[in-house]
Amino acid sequence: MLGKQLMLCIFFIVLILKQLLSGYCVGEFSDDSEEMNKKRTEVEEDILRLMGFLDHPKNLDKVPLRKRSASEFLTSAYEYTRKSANKKEDSFSSERTKRGIGNFVLTDRDYRLIDESDVMISFVAQRSRANIGKPNRISRMNFDVSSIGIDEIPTHGELRLYRGSNILGKLRNRKFRLSAYQISQPSPGFKSRYFINSINVTANYEGWIILDITETLSDWIRNGYDNHGLRITTEIYKDFRTEVKPENIGIVGFDGDPEKHTFMVAYYRENGNKSIQLNIQNITNKLRQKRSVTFPERLTEKLTSFDKEISSNPCTNVDYYVRFKDLHFNEWIIAPDGFNVGYCTGECTISVGSNVDNSNHAIIQTVLHSVYPKQIPLPCCVPIKLSPMSVLYFANHDQVVLKKYHDMVLDKCGCR
Numbered sequence: 077m078l079g080k081q082l083m084l085c086i087f088f089i090v091l092i093l094k095q096l097l098s099g100y101c102v103g104e105f106s107d108d109s110e111e112m113n114k115k116r117t118e119v120e121e122d123i124l125r126l127m128g129f130l131d132h133p134k135n136l137d138k139v140p141l142r143k144r145s146a147s148e149f150l151t152s153a154y155e156y157t158r159k160s161a162n163k164k165e166d167s168f169s170s171e172r173t174k175r176g177i178g179n180f181v182l183t184d185r186d187y188r189l190i191d192e193s194d195v196m197i198s199f200v201a202q203r204s205r206a207n208i209g210k211p212n213r214i215s216r217m218n219f220d221v222s223s224i225g226i227d228e229i230p231t232h233g234e235l236r237l238y239r240g241s242n243i244l245g246k247l248r249n250r251k252f253r254l255s256a257y258q259i260s261q262p263s264p265g266f267k268s269r270y271f272i273n274s275i276n277v278t279a280n281y282e283g284w285i286i287l288d289i290t291e292t293l294s295d296w297i298r299n300g301y302d303n304h305g306l307r308i309t310t311e312i313y314k315d316f317r318t319e320v321k322p323e324n325i326g327i328v329g330f331d332g333d334p335e336k337h338t339f340m341v342a343y344y345r346e347n348g349n350k351s352i353q354l355n356i357q358n359i360t361n362k363l364r365q366k367r368s369v370t371f372p373e374r375l376t377e378k379l380t381s382f383d384k385e386i387s388s389n390p391c392t393n394v395d396y397y398v399r400f401k402d403l404h405f406n407e408w409i410i411a412p413d414g415f416n417v418g419y420c421t422g423e424c425t426i427s428v429g430s431n432v433d434n435s436n437h438a439i440i441q442t443v444l445h446s447v448y449p450k451q452i453p454l455p456c457c458v459p460i461k462l463s464p465m466s467v468l469y470f471a472n473h474d475q476v477v478l479k480k481y482h483d484m485v486l487d488k489c490g491c492r
Contacts, residue, residue: 127467127481145180145238146198146339147410150468150478152180153190154411157466157480160191181283189232195344196478197224197471201337203330204305214322214329216259218305219340220474221296230342233293237285237308237327238336239277244324249279251313252325258292259304269307276313282326293342391422391432391457393489410468410476418486424455433460433490442491461488 182190190196204216214237235256255274273287289306296303310325312318323329328336399414400406406413426434426442434442438455445452462483471477 144200144334144339145236145337146200146341147476148180148335149236149339149341150196150198150476151410152182153186153196153478154466154468156182156187156190157464157478158412161463161465161485189343192345193231193343194346194480194482197342197344198476199340199342200474201330201339202474214327214338215308216305217308217338219296219303221293221303221342222300223471223475224297224342226298226300228344229294229297230290231345232343233288233290233340235287235289235306235338235340237287237322237338238332239282239285239326240328240332240336241282241326242328243326244320247312247320247325250325251279252277252320253311253313254285254287254322254327255309255311256287256289256292257307257309258295259307260302261304272306285327289340293340389422391420391424391489391491393418393420393459393486408470410470412465412467415465416485420457420459420486420489422457422489424457424491433488435490435492438491455491457489458492459486459488460490460492461486463487 199219199221201214201217201219203213204218237254253274253276256272257269258272259269261268272289272292275285275287277285292306308322308327310320310322310327312320312325328338330337395416395418397414397416400409401413424432424434424438424442426439434455441452441455445454463485465481465484466478467481468476468478
């Protein structure tokens, strides 16, 4: 049901975009550019709401995507979801852990979490005030999760730190334990800390170290006032009692390669595209009003004529590519550059040699229509195959989001 509603809503959006973006009636509105700009703004707002965006992101630098670990990770995750949706995984899946996607080497564990999640948000680690003036120090860090609603609790949260080859001589070839603590109840000269998780790291390991911090992330979201960051400790094997500075054992600090900076990832599952479903009825009603009331009469006549011309043909899908650049969304949407909304149109009639996908019920209904044309309508030309679409975008300067939209792209139409 949601898929049909979504395609109906997108169809109305397409009709509006024909007027506003494609120059369908260029010249007829040249004397009223203010009105056109107003309509264009309304369309942008409607599409944003449809996709779950309430507003353009704030505090966003208009610069190309930086080569930072947090955004690189989600860029690789996006490439994986895109290739999965396009069903190009034959050779891709067999070699995926060896070569990775993009610039970030993903593992089977990463693929599982990506497959199970509808939304992923990455947070860049911020330098703690305690480490100001010490750019290499990574023992203390903060994460800003204030933009996350208190009811948006993640299914999984993880901290990712990179261990490189820049290790203090006497600490080479030494195993160590890396632990994370949640800092709470600040007071002068003292901070309480609560153990979160730890992992033992082999002497020669180089790569990403991952810690599960789901409970801490959830606590920060519920109780933002108690978010005082994390403390990281590294202790040398054998008894794990000799603590050393994380940067001395190879953990990349804030002054290191941006592609290896520490970051956090939150994973979410959405129940039935709730954020889209909540807004779709209001948007559909609004777009119906726009088409019947605010559209100039001459344009309405042209669209009606266009609809009749198309509907005289057999049921088929019509492509229509919406570019985010045309809507000025490209300033904060990293990928894709747009998407093919498409819509179904045409008549459902049974004929010899027809390539239309008719269900058995549609065939029977067509026969009944031929006998009782006034009582029984013809079958409807509707979407019968839809694909998901993923969107990678900046939520703000320090947060990147990967969101999946199920049943978003039209693949095939049929009579039902």
